[in-house]
Amino acid sequence: MDKTAGLRTMLFRRATTGLVCLLACAAAHGLDPSRTAGQHAYRQWRIEEGLPQNTVRAIAQTPDDILWVATHAGLTRFDGVAFERIEGHEVLESSHVYALIVDDQGNLWIGTNGGGLLRWDGRHFEHFESARYPDLPSDSILTLAADHGRLWIGTEDGGVAAFENGAFESWGASEGVPTHAIHGLAPSGDGGCWLTSLGSGLFHIGPQGAVSSITEADGLPSNMARAVAVDSDGALWVGGHFGLARRNEGRWHHFTEMSPVLGDRVGTLNFDRDGNLWIGTLGRGVGRWNGRAFEALSQTAGRQLDIVWDLFEDFEGHIWIGTLGGGLVQLFDGPVLPIGEPEGLGARQAVAINQDVDGTLWIATRDAGFRRWREGRWLAPVTVDQGLSHNGAWSLDFGQDGSLWSAAFSPSLDHLGADGRATILTADDGLGSGRVLAVLADRYGDVWVSTSGGLGRLHGGQVTNYTTDDGLVHNQTLCLTEPPSGSTNGRIWVGTNGGFSVWSEEEGFRSFTKKDGLRNDRIWSILPDARDGAWIGTFGGGLHRLRGGRIDLVLNVSHGLPSNDVTALVDDGSGHLWLGTTRGLARLPWQRLNQPAAEVLAEPLPVLNLDVRDGMRSAEAYGGQPIGIRADDGHLWFATLDGMVRIDPEAVETPPPPQVVLHEALVDGQRLEGFTNLTLDPDFRLLTVSFSASSLAAPSRIRFRQRLIGLDDTWRDLGNRRRIELSRLPAGSYVFELEASDVQGQFHGLPTQFSFQVLPRFTQTRAFYGLAALGLIALGLAAQQWQVRRLRRHKAELQQTAEEAIANVRTLRGMLPMCASCKKIRDDEGYWQGVETYISAHSDAAFSHGLCPSCSTEYFPELDGEETDRRPGA
Secondary structure, three states: OOOOOOOOOHHHHHHHHHHHHHHHHHHOOOOOOOOOHHHOEEEEEOHHHOOOOOOEEEEEEOOOOOEEEEEOOEEEEEOOOOEEEOOOOHHHHHOOEEEEEEOOOOOEEEEEEOOOEEEEOOOOEEEEOOOOOOOOOOOEEEEEEEEOOEEEEEEOOOOEEEEEOOEEEEEOHHHOOOOOOEEEEEEOOOOOEEEEEOOOEEEEEOOOOOEEEEOHHHOOOOOOEEEEEEOOOOOEEEEEOOEEEEEEOOEEEEOHHHHHHHOOOEEEEEEOOOOOEEEEEEOOOEEEEOOOOEEEOOOOOOOOOOEEEEEEEOOOOOEEEEEOOOOEEEEEOOOEEEEOHHHOOOOOOEEEEEEOOOOOEEEEEOOOOEEEEEOOEEEEEEOHHHOOOOOOEEEEEEOOOOOEEEEEOOOOEEEEOOOOOEEEEOHHHOOOOOOEEEEEEOOOOOEEEEEOOEEEEEEOOEEEEEOHHHOOOOOOEEEEEOOOOOOOOOOEEEEEOOEEEEEEOOOEEEEEOHHHOOOOOOEEEEEEOOOOOEEEEEEOOOEEEEEOOEEEEEEOHHHOOOOOEEEEEEEOOOOEEEEEEOOEEEEEEHHHHOOOHHHHOOOOOOOEEEOHHHOOOOOOOOOOEOOEEEOOOOOEEEEEOOEEEEEOOOOOOOOOOOOEEEEEEEEOOEEOOOOOOEEEOOOOOEEEEEEEEOOOOOHHHOOEEEEEEOOEEEEEEEEOOOEEEEEOOOOEEEEEEEEEOOOOOOOOOOOEEEEEEEOOOHHHOHHHHHHHHHHHHHHHHHHHHHHHHHHHHHHHHHHHHHHHHHHHHOOOOOOOOEOOOOOOEEOOOOOEEOHHHHHHHHOOOOOOOOOOHHHHHHHOHHHOOOOOOOOOOO
């Protein structure tokens, strides 16, 4: 693998990220104005959630998707999960931050209260103060605006300044601009700028620097102007202590109708990408003008957000709210549309939901009767006034004739005929004892009733009650499902507090319990399987698959489900199974679920979980039967403890995984300059890398993984951590890879990389090895020379010793004591030896034997006359 692949310079990274953001902005929409105020999802951060301080003065977003938040405790950056306060800069640590803006080049400008102006270019802070820049009229900056390379600066006590091409230009009293409290700035699109000053009215600085003013005398409702904005048509909007006014083609319109909704004190204005005007008030929270009407959103976040300092739309179309004491709030449109009490449900909890033959949705409540919804509007409710026994119901279903059957909170079964006549059945009519918990009208015209005392069947006007005496697994029955037409797997399926039972006319009851593979015997939901089996949701045991007459698959929280309490099962008709649970909704793909169990579990399941982070007011899908349905128009509906939720499954897209954005690298606490040409000393102790994902839509669901090529090619799961530390790596070249998952926890092989090198110590370098080799060679040569010299000396000594030995030992000298008779010689130790023996031991002489003539004649007379001296060669 090319170890430099994916290496990006800081400039390229910022430029490409900015391009992606611009494209995303062009494709994405802002918040849907067709939703009511309470139908926007929200998240809120205060000190308890990590925000440094609860007053947020300004919000901005840099091209790396980081959100910057100005508070009275300084500047902090936010990646959607964690806040990081900017420290180490004296001005930021000693001053309140009042204003933020990002210019066309992606630089973040920071206006402080008394500390002047700062610019952050992604690597360094540059400080501008009036002491060094005399044309900066004040170090107390209230507001900033940027337009086509020019930065506009509104100060508290020095008028207005502009910064362009490295120089400041200022306008004050001598130019006709008030020098007190410039609260609002809005580029006019022609190179100039609109500005407001509380008490002095509205002003305009033209592209050539000329100043003009607009006051009450010119049609402005009041000189107490505070906020200003320009819409896409060029119309001017001004807000202040008179409410809101618009100036278009020289004519003013004062929106007096805003006051009853939002009051008459406007602090900030911001247009979203779809042209809706967002209004931050000083006392009545947030409002919106959609071109037709004003709407208050101050209660959207649950806690009162009275005073709004700033409104900001991020790259993905979410609205961020900075408040006085209320912290930071994000408004967004999740895939879930809540419909509850604020929208006219009439009760907080929706207990169950079903659809009649005409397509009208009926919602059972605890105490408000049945609420009916058709084509986006409410119909008249059905209550005890129509003959029901109780305004609360656990379950409801509709007969083929359109009549309503319901399990009332009273121990009875209510029937509301198509003719409007009501009938009430109780235990006196043959139903099992106790509360009626579920009701099902089957395709054959029978009505099945779950009670605390068994299973009832209403057939031909007669009630038959089945109990454990008849083979039912448990008498407390909780849910009922009819298998699809043509199924050979029974007539009715019954979930009980003690297991799952299948009933047929021919075989009676056949049951499944823990002994047969269920993890929990309390059955809360049942859905027929396309292969003549069933999916079974339990309370505490997760999701089970019944196939081939046995439980062959169990899924629970360890496989990605939000909860082991599965209260609803719905096929969306678009390739997914949806689960209602006590901790939110979950979506699983049928293509994966229909595989053999081993293949289903071979890899992590792509589970999409939805909860309050996606617009649900309550994550608990809990109640009676059915809790979830698929309506005729394809929408999914679920009953929760706080109203209903509606989902369009076709519109629920899994967004692609966000790109990992690298923020900074620290080596032993010292910040490095970007991620290019990164070289570490061999004695470094700790490399710290901080990063985030380029999305603020669902940051808490994004997981990360990391690997270090060059050390280990195995991916390491980081969960939701956004910082990693590496310590004491061996010398070598490395490629650091980070990858973010999608919201389902799936990775797609799109890592962000950077390369770095750990330098070797001198003892690990080639130079050291070369010098060591030369040293070894020199040492070897020296040892060889020493050995040669030693051997030569030794040879000489041996030669000398040999010569001396030869000289001293092999030459016979002096007197030899010899026996006069036998001629033996006496040696030094006193032993007598023959002459031959002595001479052989003490010299190199050798002996051969023969007879001299005299001895030959004396001892061998018979040889006399022959030659006896047989000398060699003779």
